[in-house]
Amino acid sequence: MTALHSQAPAGETGGEYAFAYLDEQTKRMIRRGLLKAVAIPGYQVPFGGREMPLPYGWGTGGMQVTAAILGGDDVLKVIDQGADDTTNAVSIRRFFSRTAGVATTTRTPEATVIQTRHRVPETPLSNDQILVFQVPIPEPLRFIEPAETETRTMHALRDYGIMHVKLYEDIATFGHIATAYAYPVTVDDRYVMDPSPIPKFDNPKLDMNPALMLFGAGREKRLYAVPPYTRVVSLDFEDHPFAVQRWTECCAVCGSRDSFLDELIVDDAGTKRFVCSDTDYCRQRQQETGQ
């Protein structure tokens, strides 16, 4: 593996793996799918998903998208639940630094490609960045309508009344819309999309975001995309408008009041502390306040 470590395209060097693990034809196929996905925002494009050297559910979809779009001079950041140092993030980052030899970073502004699971970084993204989401279940209609043939027809005919049935059930059961993650959105006034299991706290960040956002579902073999500066609207009711989570506490480390907080139990007595889920954002703020 060390032979691969610092090399650019393996095709040129005769390495054991192609650049970024997948062979060129596969990457081309995925890129064609991505072009279609970008052309029809929110539409799920089927693609020939490949076996990746990690189990489904660990980010195989996101990895295939990343592999397809990665170039030799890209800088990659991988986060899992907002953190750069969790097992999944560390192994995917190392995987690409080995098989593609690309530079990696944990700093959001320096990255050109960010693969993520569960979060959109707190630091605003720019229009030369690409955000790649790992998606477990791409079909937002599935929980109400299990038949795939039927959900596809519903997408085609824009027959989305059923999405509100789910929200109605939430209000009827809990008194408010209790869906806290994978909160359905309408993209570009057309397709209803599952924004992958990000907290609904991150939904407003998708709206008119300057970065390109690509979604890959490995098990279900679907790609979809939100192009830069696209309208993304969260579904709601007139008398129960969409609202994001708020915390009464601030981050125990950096004192942030506007970031998504994780609740941690820190001792056996059940003492709770809240810290930023986005580790890079938290570190940036610590540095700023430290100076």
Add this chain to the structure above:
Amino acid sequence: MNAAQPLSQAHVEVDAPLLQVSGLTRLYGPDTGCQDVSFELYPGEVLGIVGESGSGKSTLLGLLSGRCPPDRGSVAYRDHHGQWLDLYSASEAERRTLLRTEWGFVEQHARDGLRMGVSAGANIGERLMAQGVRHYGRLREAGLEWLRQVEIDPARIDDVPSTFSGGMQQRLQIARNLVSGPRLVFMDEPTGGLDVSVQARLLDLLRGLVRELNLAVVIVTHDLAVARLLADRLMVMRRSRVVETGLTDQVLDDPQHAYTQLLVSSVLQP
């Protein structure tokens, strides 16, 4: 029968048919399915389709309601703007819109017509949400109102249909269909599989709603008592063909076709 309605309105409504069916044919084999069915249905009219098992009743209902395309023939529907729409040359989107706004379909088994995983309120509200109602309070109100209309305790609005009895499920299905104010409702043996007392209650309710809302109904049944109670007009089917049509009382009291005579005489008298 609609004495309470202003006469002038009734006249305008009755002037033109709601549904025009001509030469409708769908065959699965020789004389299996249904063939050469033509009729007109007027607003507020209840048409009963009776016949033995396998005579093509349900096939005909499927053809009429846009569920399966016919081999030959056409179904034309006059919408509330007075425009004629040919069901099978219309786009699927138009057909679907029709099916969830101006039409209703009451399935024989309530489980097929209901979403069993969501509450009664959500079941009733689904059509309204599909039509773009985005106000929870109003959906809720409609849910409570329709539960009352079909004689289900409004306190059960948040219960899922699987906790309801068979009769209640069937009534919930009816409410779910009527909430959008349809003009035409298809019913496939709505009282099949219910016990006799529940059947009587459901029929009573249906009869009231049909008269009150001036619904046109096509009802498939093999129960002549149901047909007698609900239908204005009857079509008797046998081996994929309509063998006799006429006013319900006329067909049942003075059957002309040999098969109809057999059917009528085979009803057990208690």
